[in-house]
Amino acid sequence: MAAPSEGLQAALAEWLTHLRGLRDASDHTLTAYQRDVAGFLGFLQHHHGESLGTARIASLGPSEMRAWMAHERTRGLSARSLARALSSVKSFIRWLADRDGFDASHILSARSPKYQRKLPRPLSESAAAEMIDQVDTQAMEPWIAARDAAVLTLLYGCGLRISEALGLTGEAHPLPEVLRIRGKGDKERLVPVVPAAREAVAEYVRLCPYPLEPGAPLFYGARGKALNPRMISKAMERARMSLGLPSTATPHAMRHSFATHLLAAGGDLRAIQELLGHASLGTTQIYTAVDAARLMEIYDRSHPRA
Incomplete structure (x- = not known):
């Protein structure tokens, strides 16, 4: 199978350096990003049977994104893992589009697979x-x-x-x-x-x-x-x-417990986001689901079904 063009390899390395400098991403995170994007590029080369350059990435369409995601699912990747990989790929392509000046909206519009997000398990x-x-x-x-x-x-x-x-x-x-x-x-x-x-x-x-x-x-x-x-x-x-x-x-459950108990006591979600250091409010909102699930457990114990 043909290897990525030197330009594409250089672009991937430059993007990872950009993430390390701008976001202070950990080595573990960078390794995951590199693995996700390299796997995507490897699929495209096998799919097209030719070496790809940065210009070819600009011409990708929704059908190729769907083909890649279908391939990942058939080899056993979970919906959650695929969603993470798609996020990595989109981040790389968004950066490449900004650098090289092309419209990537048709690629970035690819929908992430739905999955049931695991709820944290706090202690009482x-x-x-x-x-x-x-x-x-x-x-x-x-x-x-x-x-x-x-x-x-x-x-x-x-x-x-x-x-x-x-x-x-x-x-x-x-x-x-x-x-x-x-x-x-x-x-x-x-x-x-x-x-x-x-x-x-x-x-x-x-x-x-x-x-x-x-x-x-x-x-x-x-x-x-x-x-x-x-x-x-x-x-x-x-x-x-x-x-x-x-x-x-x-140990992480103790932190989950802090957030869940604070929310149950009437804490403001935005304030809890600040206390936890979450970059996105969406990450903090998972605790509303935890609190709702806990209330349903109490309800079920108090009102058992006949």
């Missing part, structure tokens, strides 16, 4: 509290138990991602009333710190055998290096087994 308020209490007692070293509880309190009390919590450095202590968090895409947001989180971190710092220094990690592993997120996952695995909680009780 009592289960979230029990999880924090459990990790606070199960480690043999008191400072490690306090550390694990402090991290989970930040996830549940402030809605931080695990990477954001473990990315805090020594100068973050004592925690201020509002944390400045740098999240995905290198975007900054302000997150109010609940008293429970401030107290939990203070207790960990009091017991921690390692010195807290500016620029050094706030949370240490047992050997004095930056805490690996896997250790928090392991602590939660032990805790959920003791508490009889499902496997969905993960």
Whole structure:
């Protein structure tokens, strides 16, 4: 099969560099984008039986987009994965059209396959509290138990991602009333710190055998290096087994629980979007579905069908 033209290969590399610089995309994200677009270009070359250049991309039509999507489905790609791949391809072609000055509307109009989006599985308020209490007692070293509880309190009390919590450095202590968090895409947001989180971190710092220094990690592993997120996952695995909680009780579920419980208490969706650091309101709106699903479960238990 013919290889992509040098111009097209160069365009793909330039686009990835553009994403890395403009959006501060992670290596994992860039690898996924590269794989999606390369797979699309590979299909087109096999489909047409010839090497494609950037000019040929400009002449693609809806039929070729449909043929590619049908091919991906027949080889077993799920609707969700295909939707992600189509998004990558559209992003590349949109960028190429802007760079080379052609109309890509006939390509960008390709419809994404519909799929049932998985809802986050938050813990109940009592289960979230029990999880924090459990990790606070199960480690043999008191400072490690306090550390694990402090991290989970930040996830549940402030809605931080695990990477954001473990990315805090020594100068973050004592925690201020509002944390400045740098999240995905290198975007900054302000997150109010609940008293429970401030107290939990203070207790960990009091017991921690390692010195807290500016620029050094706030949370240490047992050997004095930056805490690996896997250790928090392991602590939660032990805790959920003791508490009889499902496997969905993960560190990220604590963040889901923060958003779901805040929404159930009457929180504004736009404000929750800001607190979570979501780029799109649509990402945050999934929690309205979570809350509705939870209400239906309560209704079904209270009013069982005959």
